[in-house]
Amino acid sequence: MRKIYLDNAATTQIRGEVIAKMQEALADCFGNPSSTHAFGRSAKTQIEQARKVIAKILNAHPSEIVFTSGGTEADNMILRSAVKDLGVKTIITSKIEHHAVLHTVESLKEEFGILIKYVHLDAHGNPDLEHLKELLSKDDSKKLVSLMHVNNEIGNLIDMDTIGLMCREYNALFHSDAVQSIGHFPWDVQKTPIDFMAAAAHKFHGPKGVGFAYIRKEHPISPLIIGGSQERGSRAGTEALHNIVGLSEALTAAYENLEEEKAYIQGLKRYFIEILEAKIPSSKFNGYSGDMTKSTYTLVNVCLNVSEEQALMLLFHLDLKGIACSKGSACQSGATGGSHVLNEILSEEELKKPSLRFSFSKYNTKEELDYVIEVLNEFCS
Structure with missing residues (x-):
């Protein structure tokens, strides 16, 4: 058959060169990245090198890249911390976002009493920008807009630059679940006015179980997972070095x-x-x-x-x-x-x-x- x-x-499917790079990391770089001896330092160096590679591709600063278990964790980290740390009182999103966003904002409404506003959609599923502008201008509450660049089910593309500029105009934060976008479209976070993004390696021929959050350095947030001081205090837990190396290799190959x-x-x-x-x-x-x-x-x-x-x-x-x-x-x-x-x-x-x-x-x-x-x-x- x-x-x-x-x-x-x-x-x-994972690229062959990504598998080879991950195997090399598993065999030769088994030290704990938090250890101070040579084995640990070698592992830590590979993680920081991967962070620099990803940041360069996005035209970001390495400190703005936080490794996660994937897009869902990145979305949760960003949205929850925006409410807890950055004073967001209103989240504007759409009803066709990924459940990693929709279920998170619903949870935040229950926990913190935030307002959720849903932007109107046209007949094909794209956000109505006039209605978005109306929602942004309605009151003076601290707002965050969360709209995905590429819809994971119907593939619609939204105008990231226009939405980002609109958010800047009304002093709102802009987050995008970019899981279906990163690795398939070029990105420059210095040109696109965006504050937060989520990505997952397995969407661009990398391994499952690893992704990253892009968090603009002007908006420091607290960790979702508490414990050690890994990821510069942004995410506790021993890093999955082989997955991070695989992510970096896959993203490099995707853009090359x-x-x-x-x-x-x-x-x-x-x-x-x-x-x-x-x-x-x-x-x-x-x-x-x-x-x-x-x-x-x-x-x-x-x-x-x-x-x-x-x-x-x-x-x-x-x-x-x-x-x-x-x-x-x-x-x-x-x-x-x-x-x-x-x-x-x-x-x-x-x-x-x-x-x-x-x-x-x-x-x-x-x-x-x-x-x-x-x-x-x-x-x-």
């Missing part, structure tokens, strides 16, 4: 090969859209995912015109055919309420039909996409 992996928005790999993956997405529209014209792209300029080049989200009975069997059928993709996001698997993102933008009739997210990487081919469309066409006929 063929095996075709089109769930790269959930996690990506960005233009070439982006062009290749864009070609795959464009091809997928063309053959899907030709072979299954009754299908529909959700959000802006079918638009090459308004969405990320790494994914599409497709609504198929089949019956509710057929819909129940679709993912099972694809799995039997060796095709891996997602119904909504991987984080939603097993959830009975369906995708909270699609619930916001689709009609009741459209929600009865199955929607699938196909996400691409450098390891996919057009021949694989031909096979996927053939299987979908057969199922929909």
Whole structure:
């Protein structure tokens, strides 16, 4: 049976050179980075070198990079500390953010009584900037805006520069869950007016279980995890050196090969859209995912015109055919309420039909996409 992996928005295959670098770290650099002897100093040096590499890629200062277990922890650290340490009283977000943001702000509302304001969305899921401006100007409370650069389910891109400048105009902090963005789009935090970002290595061909928070140095925050003084006091716990080294190597490779790999993956997405529209014209792209300029080049989200009975069997059928993709996001698997993102933008009739997210990487081919469309066409006929 063929095996075709089109769930790269959930996690990506680790690059061979990243694995090699991690193996080297595991074998040769096993000292505790907090130890003062030579073994510890060697490990600490590798961590600080990785921090400098990441900071240079983002045009940040190394002290602004805090290693975490991934994007969820980074989001939690930033949002909770913004309320506790920076006096944020109002968080403005959208109803289609990742649950790492939505559930955190709901928790903060219960704990600290903060206000949560949800910006209106257009029919495709993008934030209404006029409404955002209205929310920012409404009162004098300390505000934080949290909007993701690339939506993990429908791939919509938001205008980071415009939103960032709007936040500066109203003296609000700006945070973005950039988990689907970093490693796929160029970043310069000196040019983009942003205060906080979250990233995860496994979204750009690095290891799972490691990511980082970007925290602009003007906004020092307290740690989410308490204990030792690791990460310059920002996050307690012995650092996972092999994962940090893997993250650094993966991010370096992502940006060294960005233009070439982006062009290749864009070609795959464009091809997928063309053959899907030709072979299954009754299908529909959700959000802006079918638009090459308004969405990320790494994914599409497709609504198929089949019956509710057929819909129940679709993912099972694809799995039997060796095709891996997602119904909504991987984080939603097993959830009975369906995708909270699609619930916001689709009609009741459209929600009865199955929607699938196909996400691409450098390891996919057009021949694989031909096979996927053939299987979908057969199922929909």
